[in-house]
Each structure stands twice: as C-alpha cells, then as structure tokens.
Amino acid sequence: MARLAEYSLATGWHFKDSEDKAPEAWMPVPLVPSVIHQDLQANGKLKDPYVGFNELAARWVNEKSWVYRKVIQKPAVPAGSAVVLAFDGLDTFATVKLDSNVILESNNMFQGHRVDVTTALENEGEHVLEIEFDCAMLRARELRKQDSKHNWASFNGDPARMSVRKAQYHWGWDWGPVLMTAGIWREVRLEVYYARLADLWTAVDLDSSYQSAQISAFAELDAAQFNSTYKVNFTLSLHGKEIARQAAIPGNKVAKVTFDVDQPHLWWPHGYGExxxxxITASLEKDQSEIHNLVKKIGIRTAEVIQQPDKHGKSFFFRINGTDIFCGGSCWIPADNILPNISPERYRKWIELMVAGRQAMVRVWGGGCYEDDSFYQACDDLGVLVWQDFMFGCGNYPTWPELLDSIEQEAIYNVRRLRHHPSIVLYAGNNEDYQVQEQAGLTYNYEDKNPENWLKTDFPARYIYEKLLPSVVESFSPKTFYHPGSPWGDGKITSDPTVGDMHQWNVWHGTQEKYQIFDTLGGRFNSEFGMEAFPHLSTIEYFVENEKDKYPQSHVLDFHNKADGHERRIATYLVENLRAANDLETYIYLTQVVQAETMMFGYRGWRRQWGDERHCGGALLWQLNDCWPTISWAIVDYFLRPKPAFYAVARVLKQVAIGVRREHHDWSVTHAQPPKTSKYELWVVSALQEEIPGKVELQFVSVDTGLEIRERIVRDVRIVPNGTTNVVDGIIDHTIDTEPHVLAARLWLDGEIVARDVDWPQPFKYLDFRDRGLEVTKINETSDQQTFKINTRKPVKCLVFEERDGTTFSDSAMDIVPGDEQTVTVIGLKTATLSYKFLGQ
Known part of the structure; x- marks a missing residue:
C-alpha cells in the first residue's frame, strides 16, 4: 500500500492582469506562496511600496483583477487512490479552473480548501491550472451597495471591507498603508493517497492536584472506503523519548485512545516554569504498512479566566495550572502587509523578543489574520500566552446568510487548525465592534437572549459574537475561554473599568490625559493602550529617499504616519514634557522618551494594582510590532529594532521589581506653579510564588549637583508572593527640599541589586541636564560580547544605546544616578563603537 505523496506546486507559475489579452502579458512568479505586489516587484512593474510615496504609485494594483496559471503534470496515481488539490489560503475572491473547468470558487481568505481532482486528472500528461483573483476592493463596494439597509458604521478603512472575509488592515489602518493584496498567499500542493489522517487532536484532563493527567487522542480518517482493515497507532513522547503507545481501529471515521500520564511535565508561561x-503521533496502517502519519506538539496545562465579584467590581485575570499570572504583554498586528514575506524564522525572532522583554502574553488583533502555524508554535515553544481575536475589527458587520455560512466555515477551519496549541488561552469575538455599536447608537439589549432577534436589529453582528463563534469554540475547543469581544464586560458599556477588559485610549486619543496618571485610568484588564514614537533613524533612512526630507515634519514622514491628528498629538506630549528640538535625530529620541515614560507609568502602576485583590489582571500595550516601516505605537519597529519603550516595559515586568513615585502635580493646570508638598510611595512587586527577604534603599538626589539632599532610607522587607509589598511612604516638603531631585530606589536580594526605579520631577523641560559627567567604559570583551560599566556625577535620564541589526543589549533606556554603577552587556557589537544618547545631551 503506497504512502500519501505530496507534490508541492510552489514553482512554474505565471501571472498577468486579467484584462490584458496579449500573449506576452504573462510574467513569471518566482515562488508561491506569494501575493501580487511581490510578483509585480520581481518583474520590475512596481517599486517597493514601503519606500517614500510609492504606496500611492501602487494604488492602481488595488483595483485590478489578476490571473495565475501553471501547467501541472498528472502525478503517479496508484490504483484506488484519490488526487486532491489542497490550498491552504487564497486571497480572496478566487475562481480555480482545471483545464478550463471551474473546480472551486472561494471568497474567504481565511479558509483552506481541498478539491478532489481524481477524475479531472484522468488523462495522462499536462493539465492547465488557472486561478482568477477578482478585485476584492471593487467586489466589496458592490456587496455594500446590495445591502443598502445595513448601517455600515466603522472606524478605519473603507466600510465596504466588512462585506469581505479578507484581512481588514489591507484596506488601510491608522498605522498601515492601503495595499490590497491578491494571490496564492499560503501553500498549494497535490496530494495522492489511498487513505490519510485528516486531523489529529487531543483533549487533556489535568487532575486538580496536577499530579496526573489523562490525554485522549483522536485521529480522523479520510478514505474512499472505510473498513476494519485500517489501524491507527498512537505514540506519546516527551523530549524525544517515547513514553506510551496504543493502537485503535477507527469507528465512524475516528480512532481514539487514552493515555494516563503520572507526574506530568506541565506547560508553563515563561518565568513560571518550563x-x-x-x-503526539498518529500513524495510519493498512495491511501492516504505514501509509500516513501526523505529528503534533501539545501541552498539559489548565487555563482559566477568573471572573469573580470583589471590592473593585468583577475580576478578570488568567490562572494557569492554579497559579495567578499577571499578563503583561503586547497586542500583535500582522508583521507585514505582504504576508508571505514573514518566514518562520522571522516569527520566532518576534516571539524571542517578547521573552527577552519579559512579556507573558500576545494578543492577536482582529483586523489582521489567523497567523501561520509557526507563530503559534514559537509561542508554544517559548511559553508566551496567546489571546486570539477572531477576524472582525472596528465595525458593524453585516449578516446575510451566505456571509454567516462563510464565517462559520472560517471559524471551524481555524479553531480546528489551532486547537492543539497550549499557548492559546482565550478566543475573543472581535476588536472594538461593541465600541462601534455604542458610538453609532446601534441597538444592543443585553437582556434579550434570543439570537434570532439580534439579526433583526441594526446591530446584527451580535449574532456572530454571542451565538455563532462561541458555538464553534464550544464544539471544537471547549476548554478554551471565549470572550465576546475586546473590549467587553457582561454587556456593560465598554469603558466600564469594573468588569471585563478595556481599551484605554484617553492618553493619545480621547481626552489626551497626562501620561503620568495612566495607572488611574485603567480597568480590570487593560488590553489596549499606547503612545506613538518614531522608529530609529536607520529605519527612517530606509523609506526616506532624499536628504532634504530628513526633518521631523517632512511630507514623507507625515505620510508614513497614518494616525489621524498625529501631528498635534505628538506635539502636545512633547511640548508638555520636553524641550523642543528641530534636528531629526534628537526629535526621534524625544518621541521615544515620551513613549518609554508613558509605557512605564502605565505598566508600573497597573502591575502594582495586581496585588490589590487582582484589581488589574494584565496590560497589553498597543502595539508590539509594525507591518511596514512607519511611525506608530509599536515598541519594536518593522525591522525588529526595539525602541526604548521595549526596555522600559521589560524592567517593570521583572519577576521582582521595585517602584517609586511622587504624587502627580498637574503643572499645566496650575500655570507651572510648583507644589508645596508631595507625597511619595515605594513598593515591591513579585511574581514569585513564595515569600522572600530583601532590602530596599531610597535616595533623594539633586538633579543639579548629584548630591544627596537628605538621609537615604534603608529597609529590610519581607516580599509577599505573587503580589505587592508596600514599603515606604512619606512627604516631601518643597519649602525645605527646594532643589529638584530624583527619588532613586534599589532592591537587593541575597546581597545583589536586582531592580531599580527612579522617579523624576515633572516635567523634564524645567530641568537642567547640562554637565552630567556620564562615563561609559568597556571593562570586558570576548569574540562576540562586550561589557560596559556606566557611572555618572549627576542623574542621567534615559540613556539609550544605538540599535544595530545583529546587536543585542542587556538593557537600554536606563536612568543612572551617582554612586550606583551599572553594567550593560552587548552582543554582536564587534568592532563598531558604542553610540548612545541621553536626555539633554
């Protein structure tokens, strides 16, 4: 019996504009998966849309239809075998023809398709495979016209996008370009088999003592004829060593076995365990010959979202294997507008950066795509929790029957595909669609529990989020928590801070509050918040072609920042806090200081609240990454170059961290009058599961002289497990301590400094940063690693090292105070000099 054979169809394709009838119009496709923009660039028909204003010059592509064609050879087909043409993803309106006969029509980018072509390929020799990709932008506009009664309320992009199951950010977003891709965006192949395993999945039951687990493994059979001659051998392995084996005869197309595992090795998020x-391997046998096998990696763990009434309202936090976990992390958008550009290696580098930044959770945002398997595998391997949105974003989606059917098939396909990943701990129905409902005044009666009624209202999308999607999750991944939307909380207004999750945009958007009070604006789980910053100069130099455009407000720089009102918002936060700069390099740095400070103030305060009856269960900043070289809220740019905020967040998310701050004094309201007194507080937060002893120190150091202006405070402390330990509070009398001074806090564990925090007088623009006396000295060097010690005579704010590709820093965006020598280890610097900036330099 022959094994299943796969034949990749990655090469030999040609494409053309569907309206161009000339024989010479056909152009070669280097490799699929690809999309039209890649193929046009490869043939010299399109300039890089990420450079300059080239996005505008590429807009013609958005309104075209395209044809792809390949001549295929009939493969060897053993008697009784089927031949299947398998598409893992077609973007988006695709009509597939084989020898001019239509064999598939697809209108959903997020679905895979399998077409039996056994009969179509009966004739020996060559066959012509052709795929027509109709224009998604024009089709969307037609569909919108056909449903004129629907209220097409939305944020971002053309509202017609909601009629099409395509990545919504392709229509343009407030951080990305309008690039309407089309093409064979995921793998395509021919499969020849007598029988195969169509799916392999597990159900894991972990005992409440975590000392034993039961793994039920299921394998689904796909065969022309089903009979008792098939057998499935299941094996369970750990770290490459087989620990159990069982066989089963498929009944009703599914084979099932159960493994009992004693003393299971649990799957943990990084920082909490391995x-x-x-x-799990399933091998399909017939007549004692293996004809197909599937292998998947799984984790043994429990994952809960704890929602219980408390003094703050109703909790919202994650509990993994019985351990409460503060989910500090980031939101994720697609890492490229040209999705096939993202290799498995690039996905892994992104997740490795999250781990280096001590981030526990990534939220896959609902306007992008269900990511490639390699993304989730990297999260599994490295211990990063995944909050997975379904692909609905910022709109009131229509619900005609054909669209609902497509959505259901999309959800089933992707939940089945992803359900084995232990990293995925939550599915959310959408991103901000309930906010659109509120702002547009659409009908939402939470007390009405009849789904058929919802379809008759002007907010029919509720049916998708509260009926269709939870039913799919319940059927195919019943132990994964389902949340109707983000933000959402028990049907209450989405800005309610007492329940569910919230998107807090009153810093930057909305009322544009001072970032220094960010922690007072949070809710039970802060799943979006952010501040824009420029990327590093090297990234800007990639897309700014002319030297004359390298100034902060140049046309091309403004063009690459898609956020509405970004000019006034960046200017507001800069002018409120820092002294102005005209040269581009300094301006870049100042925006990065503001972003780093904003993220620090949010994370630091919200993590402190974790210890107050889990008042804040987590914080996911907007956003980790970019989809093109741009100016945005990302803390790491398109080229994986961390901004200073990345390091500021990493320090706050240390397993044990110290925090110090004085109360906020709103200088703009009081017309720059200084306060007479200021309260201050010092605390320690810990993610460790046991109480530990430590020592804290608080210094009061003059910004102007670098001298201590009053006696330092030293305390021995017992640090409470998985919570907050409040250590010191007091009052600064500014009539006595008249000099501007920092509060410099340090934490010792076992005689070693493990955490620092420095609170500065606000705003920075009033401080004199001249003559700091900073010294950065190399003290050690190996072939690829250098260590530098850092000292200063006066306090230094936000010492940032220049990011270079291939170079990593143990720390950056650091505050340095006199007498507290710090070290930084640099990997990959080699012969290059260490360049840096600090505030006031």
Missing amino acids: PNLYE
Whole structure:
C-alpha cells in the first residue's frame, strides 16, 4: 500500500492582469506562496511600496483583477487512490479552473480548501491550472451597495471591507498603508493517497492536584472506503523519548485512545516554569504498512479566566495550572502587509523578543489574520500566552446568510487548525465592534437572549459574537475561554473599568490625559493602550529617499504616519514634557522618551494594582510590532529594532521589581506653579510564588549637583508572593527640599541589586541636564560580547544605546544616578563603537 505523496506546486507559475489579452502579458512568479505586489516587484512593474510615496504609485494594483496559471503534470496515481488539490489560503475572491473547468470558487481568505481532482486528472500528461483573483476592493463596494439597509458604521478603512472575509488592515489602518493584496498567499500542493489522517487532536484532563493527567487522542480518517482493515497507532513522547503507545481501529471515521500520564511535565508561561511540550503521533496502517502519519506538539496545562465579584467590581485575570499570572504583554498586528514575506524564522525572532522583554502574553488583533502555524508554535515553544481575536475589527458587520455560512466555515477551519496549541488561552469575538455599536447608537439589549432577534436589529453582528463563534469554540475547543469581544464586560458599556477588559485610549486619543496618571485610568484588564514614537533613524533612512526630507515634519514622514491628528498629538506630549528640538535625530529620541515614560507609568502602576485583590489582571500595550516601516505605537519597529519603550516595559515586568513615585502635580493646570508638598510611595512587586527577604534603599538626589539632599532610607522587607509589598511612604516638603531631585530606589536580594526605579520631577523641560559627567567604559570583551560599566556625577535620564541589526543589549533606556554603577552587556557589537544618547545631551 503506497504512502500519501505530496507534490508541492510552489514553482512554474505565471501571472498577468486579467484584462490584458496579449500573449506576452504573462510574467513569471518566482515562488508561491506569494501575493501580487511581490510578483509585480520581481518583474520590475512596481517599486517597493514601503519606500517614500510609492504606496500611492501602487494604488492602481488595488483595483485590478489578476490571473495565475501553471501547467501541472498528472502525478503517479496508484490504483484506488484519490488526487486532491489542497490550498491552504487564497486571497480572496478566487475562481480555480482545471483545464478550463471551474473546480472551486472561494471568497474567504481565511479558509483552506481541498478539491478532489481524481477524475479531472484522468488523462495522462499536462493539465492547465488557472486561478482568477477578482478585485476584492471593487467586489466589496458592490456587496455594500446590495445591502443598502445595513448601517455600515466603522472606524478605519473603507466600510465596504466588512462585506469581505479578507484581512481588514489591507484596506488601510491608522498605522498601515492601503495595499490590497491578491494571490496564492499560503501553500498549494497535490496530494495522492489511498487513505490519510485528516486531523489529529487531543483533549487533556489535568487532575486538580496536577499530579496526573489523562490525554485522549483522536485521529480522523479520510478514505474512499472505510473498513476494519485500517489501524491507527498512537505514540506519546516527551523530549524525544517515547513514553506510551496504543493502537485503535477507527469507528465512524475516528480512532481514539487514552493515555494516563503520572507526574506530568506541565506547560508553563515563561518565568513560571518550563513550557514543556509532549509530542503526539498518529500513524495510519493498512495491511501492516504505514501509509500516513501526523505529528503534533501539545501541552498539559489548565487555563482559566477568573471572573469573580470583589471590592473593585468583577475580576478578570488568567490562572494557569492554579497559579495567578499577571499578563503583561503586547497586542500583535500582522508583521507585514505582504504576508508571505514573514518566514518562520522571522516569527520566532518576534516571539524571542517578547521573552527577552519579559512579556507573558500576545494578543492577536482582529483586523489582521489567523497567523501561520509557526507563530503559534514559537509561542508554544517559548511559553508566551496567546489571546486570539477572531477576524472582525472596528465595525458593524453585516449578516446575510451566505456571509454567516462563510464565517462559520472560517471559524471551524481555524479553531480546528489551532486547537492543539497550549499557548492559546482565550478566543475573543472581535476588536472594538461593541465600541462601534455604542458610538453609532446601534441597538444592543443585553437582556434579550434570543439570537434570532439580534439579526433583526441594526446591530446584527451580535449574532456572530454571542451565538455563532462561541458555538464553534464550544464544539471544537471547549476548554478554551471565549470572550465576546475586546473590549467587553457582561454587556456593560465598554469603558466600564469594573468588569471585563478595556481599551484605554484617553492618553493619545480621547481626552489626551497626562501620561503620568495612566495607572488611574485603567480597568480590570487593560488590553489596549499606547503612545506613538518614531522608529530609529536607520529605519527612517530606509523609506526616506532624499536628504532634504530628513526633518521631523517632512511630507514623507507625515505620510508614513497614518494616525489621524498625529501631528498635534505628538506635539502636545512633547511640548508638555520636553524641550523642543528641530534636528531629526534628537526629535526621534524625544518621541521615544515620551513613549518609554508613558509605557512605564502605565505598566508600573497597573502591575502594582495586581496585588490589590487582582484589581488589574494584565496590560497589553498597543502595539508590539509594525507591518511596514512607519511611525506608530509599536515598541519594536518593522525591522525588529526595539525602541526604548521595549526596555522600559521589560524592567517593570521583572519577576521582582521595585517602584517609586511622587504624587502627580498637574503643572499645566496650575500655570507651572510648583507644589508645596508631595507625597511619595515605594513598593515591591513579585511574581514569585513564595515569600522572600530583601532590602530596599531610597535616595533623594539633586538633579543639579548629584548630591544627596537628605538621609537615604534603608529597609529590610519581607516580599509577599505573587503580589505587592508596600514599603515606604512619606512627604516631601518643597519649602525645605527646594532643589529638584530624583527619588532613586534599589532592591537587593541575597546581597545583589536586582531592580531599580527612579522617579523624576515633572516635567523634564524645567530641568537642567547640562554637565552630567556620564562615563561609559568597556571593562570586558570576548569574540562576540562586550561589557560596559556606566557611572555618572549627576542623574542621567534615559540613556539609550544605538540599535544595530545583529546587536543585542542587556538593557537600554536606563536612568543612572551617582554612586550606583551599572553594567550593560552587548552582543554582536564587534568592532563598531558604542553610540548612545541621553536626555539633554
């Protein structure tokens, strides 16, 4: 019996504009998966849309239809075998023809398709495979016209986008370009088999003592004829070593076995334990010959979202294997507008950066795509929790029957595909669609529990989020928590801080509050918040072609920042806090200081609240990454170059961290009058599961002289487990301590400094940063690693090292105070000099 054979169809394709009938119009496709923009660039028909104003010059592509064609050879087909043409993803309106006969019509980018072509390929020799990709932008506008009664309320992009199951950010967003891709965006292949395993999945039951687990493994059979001659052998392995084996005869197309595992190696998020993965293998046998096998990695763990009434309202936090976990992390947008550009290696580098930044959770945002398997595998391997939105973003989606059917098939396909990943701990129905409902005044009666009624209202999308999607999750991944939307909380207004999750945009958007009070604006779980910053100069130099455009407000720089009102918002936060700069390099740095400070103030305060009856269960900043070289809220730019905010967040998310701050004095309201007194507080937060002893120190250091202006405070402290320990509070009398001074806090564990925090007088623009006396000295060097010690005579704010590709820093965006020598280790610097900036330099 022959094994299943796969034949990749990655090469030999040609494409053309569907309206161009000339024989010479056909152009070669280097490799699929690809999309039209890649193929046009490869043939010299399109300039890089990420450079300059080239996005505008590429707009013609958005309104075209395209044809792809390949001549295929009939493969060897053993008697009784089927031949299947498998598409893992077609973007988006695709009509597939084989020898001029239509064999598939697809209108959903997020679905895979399998077409039996056994009969179509009966004739030997060559066959012509052709795929027509109709223009998604024009089709969307037609569909919108056909449903004129629907209220097409939305944020971002053309509202017609909601009629099409395509990545919504392709229509343009407030951080990305309008690039309407089309093409074979995921793998395509021919499969020849007598029988195969169509799916392999598990159900894991972990005992409440975490000392034993039961793994039920299921394998689904796909065969022309089903009979008792098939057998499935299941093996369970850990770290490459087989630990159990069982066989089963498929009944009703599914084979099932159960493994009992004693003392299981649990899957943990990084920082809490090892992300242990078991390997489950299913081998299909007929007549004692293996004809197909599937392998998946799984994790043994429990994952809960704890929602219980408390003094703050109703909690919202994650509990993994019985351990409460503060989910500090980031929101994720697609890492490229040209999705096939993202290699498995690039996905892994992104997740490795999250781990280096001590981020526990990534939220896959609902306007992008269900990511490639390699993204989730990297999260599994490295212990990063995944909050997975379904692909609905910022709109009131229509619900005609054909669209609902497509959405259901999309959800089933992707939940089945992703359900084995232990990293995925939550599915959310949408991104901000309930906010659109509120702002547009659409009908939402939470007390009405009849789904058929919802379809008759002007907010029919509720049916998708509260009926269709939760039903799919319940059927195919019943132990994964389902949340109707983000933000959402028990049907209350989405800005309610007492329940569910919230998107807090009153810093930057909305009322544009001072970032220094960010922690007072949070809710039970802060799943979006952010501040824009420019990327590094090297990234700007990639897309700014002319030297004359390298100034902060140049046309091309403004063009690459898609956020509405970004000019006034960046200017507001800069002018409120820092002294102005005209040269581009300094301006870049100042925007990065503001972003780093904003993220620090949010994370630091919200993590402190974790210890107050889990008042804040987590914080996911907007956003980790970019989809093109741009100016945005990302803390790491398109080229994986961290901004200073990345390091500021990493320090706050240390396993044990110290915090110090004085109360906020709103200088703009009081016309720059200084306060007479200021309260201050010092605390320690810990993610450790046991109480530990430590020592804290608080210094009061003059910004102007670098001298201590009053006696330092030293305390021995017992640090409470998985919570907050409040250590010191007091009052600064500014009539006595008249000099501007920093509060410099340090934490010792076992005689070693493990955490620091420095609170500065606000705003920075009033401080004199001249003559700091900073010294950066190399003290050690190996072939690829250098260590530098850092000292200063006067306090230094936000010492940032220049990011270079291939170079990593143990820390950056650092505050340095006199007498507290710090070290930084640099990997990959080699012969290059260490360049840096600090505030006031």
